[in-house]
Amino acid sequence: MEAEEAEEEEEAAAGSEASVYLQKITITDYSKDDYQYEEVSADDEFSLQEGDEDLAEALQAVRQQAEDAHILASKAVLTSEKSVSEIPEAMDDFFCNFLAGLGMSRTLNCFQTEWYELVERGVFTAKDIGFVPAVYTCNQQLKAENMRLKEDLDNYKRAANKAKEAFLKVQKERDFHRMHHKRVVQEKNRLICDIKRLKAHYASYEPVLKQLTEKYQSALRQKMLTGLERDRAVGQVTGLQAILHNLESGCAIQIPAKKAGHECERKKGLEGSTQKALQEARQQKMLDAGPVQDSEKRRYPKDSEFPVDAQVDSYLARAKEYSRPLKHGAYKLENTLKLHVSAVSCLASHPLKDAVVTGSDDRLWKMWAFPDGNIIMVGEGHTDWVSGCCFHPSGTQLVTSSGDTTVRIWDLSKGGCVLTFKGHAQAVWDCSWHSCGDFVASACKDSTSKIWDVNSERCRYTMRGHKDSVSSIEFLPFSNTVLTSSADKTLSLWDARTEVQ
Known part of the structure; x- marks a missing residue:
């Protein structure tokens, strides 16, 4: 009887809701009718016997109606203005989600077994129980929001701590650089004072340096004049020596032997005056750094002599040949060598x-x-x-x-x-x-x-x-x-x- 009632409920559900439900039913020996049921293995292929064509057509019609109802339901869901999140949660789903969230798997299995047994027996239906009150849903949302806000708060606290550490580090660096800047400013001011003092000290030496420079220039001029006078005196001495040599050679040729005594006395007088002039010139040469030059010559015999006078520039005569100006644009780059x-x-x-x-x-x-x-x-x-x-x-x-x-x-x-x-x-x-x-x-x-x-x-x-x-x-x-x-x-x-x- 229980099996017949189950089949009737299934047919009624198929007619009203256009859907098919499958349920496993255990048949025991405690049955009121005497009909003997045969057990059919799951591996055997199910086929309708001959004469049951009406039953096959009815099953086909039921399946077609179920597919049409499923398509209409899906269209209704897609065309609905409300979103899925706005549909209230069913009571059984709420309990299942609650137990699953707590990890109470055995309690969840017991609940589902007892719940669906009561629904199948018809003690109550899901529509009679209704949906979960909005208060619980709001509480769950508020709890989730609270958890999220706590996480955000923790993240903000960590970020604030990092910002505080960075701020303290920047403050320390600022203080260090400020102290370093003050030290540099002090050193700069001290250097400026030292430079000013050195400038003042140098200014006090400028007159002395100017006097020494003037003395040095005057000494150089005197040295140059002395050198010119020395060269003039050396020239005079050279001329006197040439005259003396000529006189000596003339006296040896022209003077007769009988007048030799008189001419010798005359020669001695002239020679005395010449020797006196040569001696004075030699002393003047000694005073004009003549001995230094003689010692340098003795020390460096390979020293070269400068030309006495300026020579004639042989290139001046040919300068006119190369002084012809070229016309504008005549110069051009011919080659570049690397x-x-x-x-x-x-x-x-x-x-x-x-x-x-x-x-x-x-x-x-x-x-x-x-x-x-x-x-x-x-x-x-x-x-x-x-x-x-x-x-x-x-x-x-x-x-x-x-x-x-x-x-x-x-x-x-x-x-x-x-x-x-x-x-x-x-x-x-x-x-x-x-x-x-x-x-x-x-x-x-x-x-x-x-x-x-x-x-x-x-x-x-x-x-x-x-x-x-x-x-x-x-x-x-x-x-x-x-x-x-x-x-x-x-x-x-x-x-x-x-x-x-």
């Missing part, structure tokens, strides 16, 4: 051949043919950048200056360095060769210039007068005059024989 790997600092052209020497910061000088640019020779030896170069008037030698404080002379026929001058304290900026070929001049960063003797291989003079680095130096053609330029914004002319400015 011979060095670093900056090119100087160049010099050969006096006789079409060759050019260039010096570079790569510590090398290179001689190349003009205008093809074919390398002829490469000079290696300087330990720093090459600052200046100049050819010997004959074109057989080359002088170079460098930042390694040396001046080197190179023999082009031998292809190597033959002489190195050392004496400057700092980098040598420039060098120049005298037209006679026996002297070399160099300009240094230590505000001095030097005249070097190639034959005796020593420094002859050191020219001091500039107040800053001497940037360039040049011998005027066919003269003993040296022209220098300096970083103190001045140009100076020097006499190479007397180192007088």
Whole structure:
């Protein structure tokens, strides 16, 4: 009977709700009717017997109605204006979710078993029980919101603690930098006071320095005048010696033997006056640093002599040939040569051949043919950048200056360095060769210039007068005059024989 009632309930539900429910029913021996049921295994294929076509058609119609109802229900859900979250929760779902949330799985199984048994027996239906009151739903939402707010609060507290630590760190750094800034300001003020005191102290020395400079200039002028007077006296002595020699030779030829006594007395008188003049000139020469020159000559016998007078510049006659001005636009770039790997600092052209020497910061000088640019020779030896170069008037030698404080002379026929001058304290900026070929001049960063003797291989003079680095130096053609330029914004002319400015 229970089985029949279950089947009737299923048919009624299918007719009213257009749905099919499947339920497992256990048949016991405690049954009121005497009908014998046969057990059908699940593996056997179910097929309707002949004569049951009406039952098969009815089942097919029921299934089709169930599918149509399911489609209509889904359309109704999709076309509904309310969202799923707005539909109240069923009571049984609420209890199941509550127990599942607490992890009470055994209680959940018991609840579901008893609940669905009561529903199946018809004691009550889900519609009679209704939905969960809105208060519980609101409480759950408020609880979830409260938990979320607590999490946010914890996150904000952690962020606030980090911000506080960063703020304290920034405050400490600010205080440190503020203290450091105050210390720097104090040091700056102390340095300013020291500079002002040094300026005042230096200003007190300026008059003394000015007086010493004037004395030095006057002493140099006196030395130059004394040198000129010495040269004049030496010339007079030389003339007197020539006259005396002529007189002696004339007396030996023309004077007869009988008048020898008288002429000898006369000769002695003239010789006495001449010897007196020579003695005075010799004493004057001793006073004018003559003994120093004699001692230098004895000490350095290989010293070269400067030309006495200025020679004639042979290039002036040909200057007109090269002074014809070109028309506008006649100059143009013919070739660009890349011979060095670093900056090119100087160049010099050969006096006789079409060759050019260039010096570079790569510590090398290179001689190349003009205008093809074919390398002829490469000079290696300087330990720093090459600052200046100049050819010997004959074109057989080359002088170079460098930042390694040396001046080197190179023999082009031998292809190597033959002489190195050392004496400057700092980098040598420039060098120049005298037209006679026996002297070399160099300009240094230590505000001095030097005249070097190639034959005796020593420094002859050191020219001091500039107040800053001497940037360039040049011998005027066919003269003993040296022209220098300096970083103190001045140009100076020097006499190479007397180192007088």
